[in-house]
Amino acid sequence: MSLRTLGYPALVAMSLVLAGCSADPTPPGSPAAARPATSASAVAVQPAPAARPNIVLVLVDDLSMNLVQYMPNVRKLQQDGTTFTNYTVTDSLCCPSRASLLKGQFPHNTGIVKNHGSDGGFLLFHSRGQERSTFATDLQGAGYRTAFLGKYLNEYQPGLRMGGTRPYVPPGWDQWFAGGNAYPNFDYKLNENGRIVSYGSKPQDYLTDVLAAKASNFISTTAATGQPFLVEVSTYTPHHPYTPAPRDANLFPGLRAPRTPAWDRAPAGTVWLAGKPKLTTAQKLRLDQEFRLRAQSVQAIDRMIGQLRTTLAQAGVADRTVVMFTSDNGYHMGEYTLPSGKQTAFDTDVNVPLVVAGPGIEPGRSAAQVVANVDLRPTFADWAGLPAPSETDGRSITPLLSGSAPAEWRHGTLIEHHDPATDPKDPDYEKNSLNIPPSYDALRTGTFTYIEYVNGAVEYFDRTTDPHMIKNVAGTLSPERLGELRAAVRGLATCVGADACWAASRTVS
Template sequence: MRKLPAALATAALAATAGLVASAGTSPAPAAASTTPPNIVFVLVDDLAWNLVQHMPNVQRLQSDGTTFTNYTVTDSLCCPSRSSIFTGKFPHDTGVFTNESPDGGFAVFRNRGNESRTFATALQAQGYTTAFMGKYLNGYLPKDLYTPPGWTEWYGAGNAYGEYNYNLNENGTLVHYGNTDADYLTDVVSAKGKSFIQRAAASHKPFLVEISTFAPHGPFTPARQDLDKFPGLTAPRTPAWDTLPTNAPTWLAGNGPLTAAEIQKIDIDYRKRAQAVQAVDRMIDGLRQQLVDSGVADNTYVVFSSDNGFHMGDHRLVEGKQTAFDHDVVVPLVIAGPNVPSGISRPQIVQNIDLAPTFERVGGAAVAGDVDGRSLLTLVTGGPTAPWRTGSLIEHHGPGASPDDPDVQDARNGMPTTYEALRTATYTYVEYDNGEREYYDRTTDSYQLRNTYAGLSAARKATLHSDLDALKNCHTNASCWTAGHVS
């Protein structure tokens, strides 16, 4: 299969013209009778770039669309990242910095009113049929039968990391899934996604569906049909493997070499992660085929991404995330669909705060002034010379995870203390709240092994601090756009 047809629908051209207009250029005339484009958004959990090599259908999506190679998350942690995706706002504006109250989690996201201002509420108000399937936010309990605003159909799970023996809130009815092959969660949401596309397309209304898998999050449970795949596969040994950076921050500096037992576990778990994403990869193929079968592939954006990355042995860290290193904050973002060039990579500094305004502009919705991000499709239509920000912001509060947090890292020192970081195309700068600093020149040190902050001039240090301070204190589209242009 399964290449999306190349023909461009008039509707998509009109919608994209509106997207470009949101970035300050003149809009093209729009045809009043056209149907706005649909959106299929697949969000996976803890998928790092090193797993894409095992996902042929994601690679096919890349061939058919555009890949953003400098796409970063606002925090390499599930709930803060997902909160930014839903709202287009940094953690300092959503108020969600961790997975649990009082500093994060579903309750904080909801109590601060974030649920009433998401891309789902915006598109539903534009007449879209919307559906959500899978993992929502940490702390969400499907047994409460609560459906957030903005979703026409809702199939939300709670603690379903094991992929079997879980509950779904299916539009207000609690449904239990057991331990049979047919109960495997990724396959369940895949089938529901295809069913939704079929029904929504038949209604001749625009639709949005987000399918949010738990895979490949730990405990890294593959579908049973994939348990024998990739025999002998081991985790990648990059130059950062089992290596501390020079002048490492205190939280990391005490880590000794990886033990034989730790290496064995990393290798076993990497293989399980590769196996677990096979169901995700099949799901992407099935969803795209359903779009073709339903006659709406020409007018549908397919978006694939992850809420954060994952480290396995790099920088003497065993298994986890939450750091400002690229293996944790730089994740895949692939978009295919109307007027999206095929087989193209875009190097601009984009973030997960850009997804909500992108989806909103696709649907013709206005983007609120307090949204921190910006529509990404301006880059697609404007090409590599389109104006764009040069710096991204990462915000993290830590360590402090409770023992029942699914993202707690209880093996060696793996959870950084509170920090803010500035990442550009060429460097990463980190400020910890204890006064420590990191600076990695990635033009000569792409694996971030030499912290050279101490050797910077006083003027350069002052500029870095000022640039980071402006980003972490911005609160509107205009101010965050301005602050994102750094040296």
């Protein structure tokens, strides 16, 4: 059952009045944070929208769960919508995760398992013809006007022509504003609909703000036509070097990286972290500085979300627009004796925010069902009134958004990570091999994480009793249970298509 099959009138009882919807931009820890966040918006009964919903997707880079507390507009979005607490990415690495989102497929089916080179990156994605069928081509074909702004896939550069006469724009996008290695957020270039535009180092050139302004303009101009639209805003922040907007550079003095139970502690019974040295004093100081920069850098993202929601209200389309906020992967900072990075199967790296608000979506709700980024493409198709694309491995999450949970849902999902980022040219390069996990396939359910490494070692973390994943208890499992888990992981790691992957996701709990 879906929004399309039920029809909006049957689903929409509550909607959002978004005029003035921007939450108090004062983040926790700032001088004015003692006062509570306020908002002029309120939940009110609204008529059901007559048309298919518009979609605003905000995808950020390397955002971990512990940064949401510094984002009042994201917290306001949570109040107005549904938050998925067990949302995971298919791979805690940028390009494989983003390819999975575009295609609705696991990395073993996209073939993108790394950020660049012979088994990953934009050049491989393009050469395999993957861009001919994405959620963008789905919705453009269904009559949506589409726009992409920001970071696309690793290796993409604004000036690439890919055999054409003009800088390359992938199929499916009516408006295109994409950068290359624009992580510093200043002194970058954008491919703006086939024209290269250079930006400098002035405060008004800060990339997240530039993207916010362009996205707002797209929303306003498209809403005036009455055509449904999809816009993806894909920021480079808070990825390293964690550059904040100049106006935010002095926020959170003294803020430190969270000292969780996993801080500077290798899990008991660990496999690849056994014998790893503790963090040095210099590393801890650097982690604190980096975390402070990350908290500063997400302020511009948060303001952008408030700005986009205000634009939707001013354009008169807030009550028929779905706003979605998520990240391509998470990030660890000192947990498990690891300096800043990703690529592991720990929740710090794979369990990221997914917040959805809009018509037919229950406000103020947390949903515990296991969902993954392979589910977003079929969800967008569902909203557009399309059947799920046949090549996808995921399933639409629309039945989970109205508050009435379906009778059946998957028990777990796959996380796979192969050929780790060990090339110095990779923006996610890890110079110390001790900080990089071996290749692995993992099964994550709502209660446990089971990991199989390429060398045959296994780890099992019971997250109900060990939420910080600091004790590997695989050695306590019976041979029969280990056999069930191995079979489940093999089934997921080789599944192709929604039916096979759905069946594999329900074999063990």
